[in-house]
Amino acid sequence: GAVVSQHPSWVICKSGTSVKIECRSLDFQATTMFWYRQFPKQSLMLMATSNEGSKATYEQGVEKDKFLINHASLTLSTLTVTSAHPEDSSFYICSALASGRNHEQFFGPGTRLTVL
Amino acid sequence: QKEVEQNSGPLSVPEGAIASLNCTYSDRGSQSFFWYRQYSGKSPELIMSIYSNGDKEDGRFTAQLNKASQYVSLLIRDSQPSDSATYLCAVTPGAGSYQLTFGKGTKLSVIP
Numbered sequence: 001g002a003v004v005s006q007h008p009s010w011v012i013c014k015s016g017t018s019v020k021i022e023c024r025s026l027d028f029q030a031t032t033m034f035w036y037r038q039f040p041k042q043s044l045m046l047m048a049t050s051n052e053g054s055k056a057t058y059e060q061g062v063e064k065d066k067f068l069i070n071h072a073s074l075t076l077s078t079l080t081v082t083s084a085h086p087e088d089s090s091f092y093i094c095s096a097l098a099s100g101r102n103h104e105q106f107f108g109p110g111t112r113l114t115v116l
Numbered sequence: 117q118k119e120v121e122q123n124s125g126p127l128s129v130p131e132g133a134i135a136s137l138n139c140t141y142s143d144r145g146s147q148s149f150f151w152y153r154q155y156s157g158k159s160p161e162l163i164m165s166i167y168s169n170g171d172k173e174d175g176r177f178t179a180q181l182n183k184a185s186q187y188v189s190l191l192i193r194d195s196q197p198s199d200s201a202t203y204l205c206a207v208t209p210g211a212g213s214y215q216l217t218f219g220k221g222t223k224l225s226v227i228p
Contacts, residue, residue, distance in 0.1 A: 002162075032214065043220050044160070044204075093159045095216075102165060103148065103214045105206075110159040 003027055004096045006108035013084055014116055021079045021111045023094030029074035030096035034105070035067075038091045050077040084115045118143040122205050122219035130227050135192040137222050139205030142186070147210030149181055151190045154202045154221065164190060195226045 003026040013019050023033055033050040048069055049057045056069035068080040077096075081088055093110040097103055119142040129135045137151075148167055152160035164179040166172045166188070172179045178191040188207075192199055202221040208214050 034215070044218055046215065049215065091157075097214050102167065103208070104150070104162060104165050105214065105216055106162060107152075107159040 002098055002101060002104070002106045004094065004106045004108040006094055006111050008111060009109060010112040010114075012114045012116065015085050016083055018080055018082045019084055019113060021081075021092055021094075021113075023077045023079070023096070023108050025075045025096040025098075025106075028096070028098050028100060030077075031074060031099065032097040033071060033077040034095045034097070035069060035077075035079050036093045036095065038093060038110075044093065047079075081113065084113070086115045089113055089115045118146075118207075118209065118217050120205055120207050120217050120219040122203075122222045124220055125223040126225050127222055128225045128227055129195050131195060131197060133195050135195045135199065135224055135226070137190040137192075137203050137205075137224065139188045139190075139219055140186055141188070141205075141207045141217075143207070143209055143217075144183075144186060145210060146186075146207045148208040148214075149179070149188045150206040150208075150216070151177075151179060151188075152204040152206060153199075154204055156201075160204055192224075195224075197226045197228050200224055200226045 007022045031052045035047045036044045050071040052071045058064045071077040095105045095107045151164040154160045166179040166181045176193045180189045204221045205219040206216040
């Protein structure tokens with residue numbers, strides 16, 4: 001149990017386009033999901049907290065108009081990178097909070113974004 | 117500022133030995149403690165969670181928590197080359213917040 005999926009696993013896009021990443025909890029409901037970004041050989045960086053049915057909470061320095069988050073159901077959160085630029089190329093990882101499992105947090109497999 | 121500290125390593129152990137990974141945290145009110153394993157290029161995988169003082173064992177893994185010393189550790193018995201990865205210690209503050217604060221991770225290398 002406690003499986004989280006992400007789609008797509010990798011994406012290459014042209015500069016200026018938008019990319020949507022989906023995060024799904026497959027066998028549990030997650031009222032809270034988190035979005036992280038990780039650059040090569042660096043630590044995970046929390047971007048935002050996504051709560052079902054309400055606006056996401058963004059960490060300092062993360063542009064909410066550039067990284068749009070929607071958590072429309074108890075099993076799905078989406079991150080849209082708008083007008084992507086090469087500096088947005090990174091490994092984006094979501095996690096889902098399993099409230100029925102002592103609030104353990106389970107990570108999706110990640111999405112590798114490359115912006116040309 | 118709430119911090120989680122880990123030795124960055126690399127920590128090298130021979131196959132079959134016990135690997136000992138340590139972590140300290142600054143927020144005395146922290147309530148939940150986790151160990152994640154992250155292989156290069158992959159996302160973190162939860163391997164242990166611990167919430168109260170003492171030891172918790174799961175297979176070859178034992179997590180130890182000492183809240184008075186603000187210290188968490190992970191022991192890996194009979195280390196295997198497949199255990200070679202970066203191990204992340206993570207802490208949540210409690211009080212309704214479940215946001216993880218991560219350490220920078222310890223890179224473990226198990227030598228065949």
